[in-house]
Amino acid sequence: MTDTYMETAPKTTHSDDKITYPRFDISQRVEHILFLLSFSILGFTGLIQKYSAYPISDYFIYALGGIERVRIIHHYSAILMMIVSGYHVIILTYKIFVLRVRWTMLPLLEDLLHVYQDVLYFLGIRKHRSYYGRYNYAEKAEYLAVVWGTIIMGLTGFMMWNPLSTTQLLPGSVIPAAKAAHGAEAVLAVLAIIIWHFYHVHIKHFNKSMFTGKLSRTEMMHEHPAELAQIEAGGVYKRPPVKVLRRRQKVFFPVAVIFSLAFGFGIYKFANYEMTAITTIPQGETAQVYVPVTPTPRPSPTPPPTLAPGAEVSAMTWDGYFSGLFRNRCSTCHGVTSVGGLSLSTYQDALNGGVSGPAIIPGDPDKSTLVVKQSTGNHPGQLTLDELDQVIAWIVAGAPEK
Numbered sequence: 001m002t003d004t005y006m007e008t009a010p011k012t013t014h015s016d017d018k019i020t021y022p023r024f025d026i027s028q029r030v031e032h033i034l035f036l037l038s039f040s041i042l043g044f045t046g047l048i049q050k051y052s053a054y055p056i057s058d059y060f061i062y063a064l065g066g067i068e069r070v071r072i073i074h075h076y077s078a079i080l081m082m083i084v085s086g087y088h089v090i091i092l093t094y095k096i097f098v099l100r101v102r103w104t105m106l107p108l109l110e111d112l113l114h115v116y117q118d119v120l121y122f123l124g125i126r127k128h129r130s131y132y133g134r135y136n137y138a139e140k141a142e143y144l145a146v147v148w149g150t151i152i153m154g155l156t157g158f159m160m161w162n163p164l165s166t167t168q169l170l171p172g173s174v175i176p177a178a179k180a181a182h183g184a185e186a187v188l189a190v191l192a193i194i195i196w197h198f199y200h201v202h203i204k205h206f207n208k209s210m211f212t213g214k215l216s217r218t219e220m221m222h223e224h225p226a227e228l229a230q231i232e233a234g235g236v237y238k239r240p241p242v243k244v245l246r247r248r249q250k251v252f253f254p255v256a257v258i259f260s261l262a263f264g265f266g267i268y269k270f271a272n273y274e275m276t277a278i279t280t281i282p283q284g285e286t287a288q289v290y291v292p293v294t295p296t297p298r299p300s301p302t303p304p305p306t307l308a309p310g311a312e313v314s315a316m317t318w319d320g321y322f323s324g325l326f327r328n329r330c331s332t333c334h335g336v337t338s339v340g341g342l343s344l345s346t347y348q349d350a351l352n353g354g355v356s357g358p359a360i361i362p363g364d365p366d367k368s369t370l371v372v373k374q375s376t377g378n379h380p381g382q383l384t385l386d387e388l389d390q391v392i393a394w395i396v397a398g399a400p401e402k
Contacts, residue, residue: 017216049061
């Protein structure tokens with residue numbers, strides 16, 4: 001029927017550009033925009049964390065207020081995506097169960113036929129491409145990829161967000177595995193959107209239907225000829241009778257309310273289930289460090305400052321005191337993450353430094369990047385005045401490791 005219609009249908013004219021058919025309602029367009037917004041923010045903030053050792057990532061991390069601020073933005077965007085996904089499930093269920101709308105995104109056997117016909121067309125054997133309905137096989141595959149990706153990202157994201165709770169049920173090795181899967185899926189999703197989706201929707205032919213809600217007859221002839229044939233043959237969807245709708249709604253609405261409450265509670269627990277290991281570290285004091293406009297030359301030799309209460313002279317080594325200090329104050333950005341290429345996990349890492357130079361230069365605190373950064377104040381992992389004095393004294397003494 002479709003092939004016959006397309007072979008006998010008149011060619012499109014300029015008047016066909018003025019004839020439009022509804023494609024997406026306002027709720028679908030708002031849902032798409034919110035999902036696009038959350039996905040874009042998640043992709044951006046996630047990739048600069050994954051590739052934090054690169055200078056451009058380092059720049060964006062500091063421009064956004066530090067690694068913790070980036071993670072907060074990432075988490076809130078994930079919550080928005082979960083809310084949009086939950087809304088999508090409710091609306092989709094309403095349309096299928098109550099309105100009895102055909103689930104046109106579901107893959108069918110005819111999609112395999114369309115693939116076969118398109119392969120023949122690309123090989124020059126067939127004169128025209130297959131006649132698609134409301135959604136073609138590529139759009140269906142992309143939709144299923146979004147569903148799959150959202151599930152994977154949600155599960156692995158929860159594991160990394162709540163590692164202590166996760167490892168109470170699963171072995172500790174699932175955390176690095178979740179991190180690898182989360183990052184790989186993120187890269188795959190971003191590349192799929194940029195390479196595949198942008199090309200087919202915005203470059204090859206700019207499809208404005210997700211923003212205007214409509215397609216012209218000309219666009220329908222090229223993109224969805226089988227659906228156009230069905231519409232013009234009178235095969236338009238008809239809403240069920242009011243009595244039937246109300247009977248189905250009496251069943252659907254209570255279930256939808258229960259699902260919404262359970263889903264909302266799940267999101268709340270997701271975001272507040274535990275205080276992760278990183279946040280159990282005592283917070284450093286926040287105090288403005290006084291830095292004169294003209295730095296006062298440091299006398300040589302510099303007498304070591306008074307140690308903080310409880311600190312012993314024998315502990316003024318990397319192994320005795322400073323490895324623990326840096327782990328508590330700096331591990332968020334300069335542990336495994338290594339923002340700016342700097343890791344303070346080991347003594348050698350501190351000597352090697354990052355893109356700004358060595359973090360510690362024994363005997364020369366003025367050229368040690370760690371002291372320079374900390375002396376400006378308001379650093380994300382700011383040391384207290386006493387702690388900074390201890391670091392300076394330790395470096396002046398040659399920064400002994402043991």
